[in-house]
Amino acid sequence: MTVLSKSCIYGVQAAIYLASLPKSEYVSIQEVAGKLNISFHFLTKVLQILTQAGIMISYRGPNGGIALARPSSSVSLADIIGAIDGTEVFTECLLGLPGCGHADPCPAHEQWTSMRNRLYHICKTTTLEELATKASELNVRLAAHPLVQHFTPKE
Amino acid sequence: MTVLSKSCIYGVQAAIYLASLPKSEYVSIQEVAGKLNISFHFLTKVLQILTQAGIMISYRGPNGGIALARPSSSVSLADIIGAIDGTEVFTECLLGLPGCGHADPCPAHEQWTSMRNRLYHICKTTTLEELATKASELNVRLAAHPLVQHFTPKE
DNA sequence: AACATTTAATACTAAAGAGTACGAAATACG
DNA sequence: CGTATTTCGTACTCTTTAGTATTAAATGTT
Ligand code: SF4
Ligand code: SF4
Numbered sequence: 483m484t485v486l487s488k489s490c491i492y493g494v495q496a497a498i499y500l501a502s503l504p505k506s507e508y509v510s511i512q513e514v515a516g517k518l519n520i521s522f523h524f525l526t527k528v529l530q531i532l533t534q535a536g537i538m539i540s541y542r543g544p545n546g547g548i549a550l551a552r553p554s555s556s557v558s559l560a561d562i563i564g565a566i567d568g569t570e571v572f573t574e575c576l577l578g579l580p581g582c583g584h585a586d587p588c589p590a591h592e593q594w595t596s597m598r599n600r601l602y603h604i605c606k607t608t609t610l611e612e613l614a615t616k617a618s619e620l621n622v623r624l625a626a627h628p629l630v631q632h633f634t635p636k637e
Numbered sequence: 638m639t640v641l642s643k644s645c646i647y648g649v650q651a652a653i654y655l656a657s658l659p660k661s662e663y664v665s666i667q668e669v670a671g672k673l674n675i676s677f678h679f680l681t682k683v684l685q686i687l688t689q690a691g692i693m694i695s696y697r698g699p700n701g702g703i704a705l706a707r708p709s710s711s712v713s714l715a716d717i718i719g720a721i722d723g724t725e726v727f728t729e730c731l732l733g734l735p736g737c738g739h740a741d742p743c744p745a746h747e748q749w750t751s752m753r754n755r756l757y758h759i760c761k762t763t764t765l766e767e768l769a770t771k772a773s774e775l776n777v778r779l780a781a782h783p784l785v786q787h788f789t790p791k792e
Numbered sequence: 793a794a795c796a797t798t799t800a801a802t803a804c805t806a807a808a809g810a811g812t813a814c815g816a817a818a819t820a821c822g
Numbered sequence: 823c824g825t826a827t828t829t830c831g832t833a834c835t836c837t838t839t840a841g842t843a844t845t846a847a848a849t850g851t852t
Contacts, residue, residue, distance in 0.1 A: 483645070483722050483809095484733050487638045488840065491733045498744060510798065524841055530800065543849025544797045559745075567638050578639055578646045579778070588778055589653060589771040590714075593759050597752070604748050613744040622744055623734070638839095643810060665828065679811055685830065698819025699827045793852100800847070810837070817830070822823100 490566040492520050493528045495624050497537070497562055501554035501614035508540075508547035519625040528566065535565035554614055560605035572602040645721040647675050648683045650779050652692070652717055656709035656769035663695075663702035673779055683721065690720035709769055715760035727757040 486494075496514050503509065511529060515522040529548055532538045539551045550557065563571065575582045576594040584591075617624060641649075651669050658664065666684060670677040684703055687693045694706045705712065718726065730737045731749040739746075772779060 483640065483642045483726065484638060484729065485640055485726075485731055486733065488733070490638070494732060508798095512798080521841065523843075526799070527801095527841095533799090540799060541849085542797085542799045542847070545850070546798050546848085548799085571638065571640075574639065576640055577649060578641065578643070586778060587775065589768040589775070590763070591777075593763065597756060597759065600755075601752060604752065608745070608748065617744040620742065620744070622742055622746075624743065663828095667828080676811060678813070681829070682811095682831095688829090695829060696819080697817070697827085697829045700820070701818085701828050703829085795850105795852080797850080798848085801845085803842100803844080805840100805842070807840070808838085810835100812835070813833085815830105815832090818828085820825100820827080822825085 485571060486563065487567050489524075489528045489531075490563055492518070492525055493532055493566045494559065494562050495520070496525060496529060497532070497550070497557065497610055498613045498617055499624055500538075500548070500550050501557075501610040502617050506549050508545065508549050510547040513547070517625070531566055532562065535561075537561060537565055550610070554610040557610045558606050559608045559610075559613070560602065562610075563605060572598060572605075640726060641718065642722050644679075644683045644686075645718055647673070647680055648687055648721045649714065649717050650675070651680060651684060652687070652705070652712065652765055653768045653772055654779055655693075655703070655705050656712075656765040657772050661704050663700065663704050665702040668702070686721055687717065690716075692716060692720055705765070709765035712765045713761050714763045714765075714768070715757065717765075718760060727753060727760075 495518050499514055499518060500506070500509060511526050512522055514520075514529075515525045518525075529538060529540070533540045533548065533551075536551055537557060538548045540546070540548045560572070574580075575588065575598075576590055577588055579588055582588065582591070616622065650673050654669055654673060655661070655664060666681050667677055669675075669684075670680045673680075684693060684695070688695045688703065688706075691706055692712060693703045695701070695703045715727070729735075730743065730753075731745055732743055734743055737743060737746070771777065
């Protein structure tokens, strides 16, 4: 059980990748998928969601691709998560009970809502720009695994 | 995408239910499932995990059932989550990258690890006793839905 | 106009999670 | 001993998520 779905993680990674590029031209999904070591076709579906949500724009044909629709400083982590996974993470409960609230709380209410609010605050105030800056500053990884295809194991 | 699996939520609910009972005798799974409005068979599987993990003890035969193996004050929320869902929630990342750490961080590292640690701390220090006390004090709900079977809808 | 490139859209397959069913084993009780 | 009760263990089905494949639509280049 994870906090974010795979689709959502891929979307965030792709967005950070785009934001970390020097200039914002259209980048082919193929390039992004290759750099992040994600299945091209699967990433295509995820990025379709983000374009439909107005977070990215796409352009078909040669030299086409995708790009951020807005400056990276005005796209929050919460925007991307909300578009792909929905706001469930920020609104639902640790114990997953539907329609929770102060009027009808379960025993873990106080501590969880406090955490949940903090999570939302963090995601809402963390921008793609920040993430991308940190990524290039720290020479930090984005993809799940460094490609190890050079070291083909013997067996 | 949720933080805890359904199985885990059911396990926590059942544990709180047991802990909130005045005395600790064996309670049949059927009773627990009925009170919490959970499928009996499914809950059986979940509670098997908890007995194998040493958190509950079971007894077969008439008047058998399950009970907490330890006093509710020495069972933490983290114990139950760890037994059912594993420690993934506390160790893995928001972005789900495997093998993360200070040596090889992704851009969201700092803020996420801070949150993750807080989650772990909360779960580790919250005991069943506290949850059960709160549950009975506040007359708080445990089950997902109040049973509405009395009001059978016309259509 | 023909062609190559690249996203859009849909459909299909695989894997995991959630839930159901049923028989076996243990135990109390008559 | 026989039977009812209750957990244990396995196997099966259904649903959701993840991943793959294929075709269609758009657009630049020759
Ligand atoms: S802990 Fe609070 S937010 Fe979560 S289900 Fe219970 S009442 Fe709702
Ligand atoms: S945010 Fe930190 S803990 Fe999470 S994957 Fe990145 S490096 Fe690991």
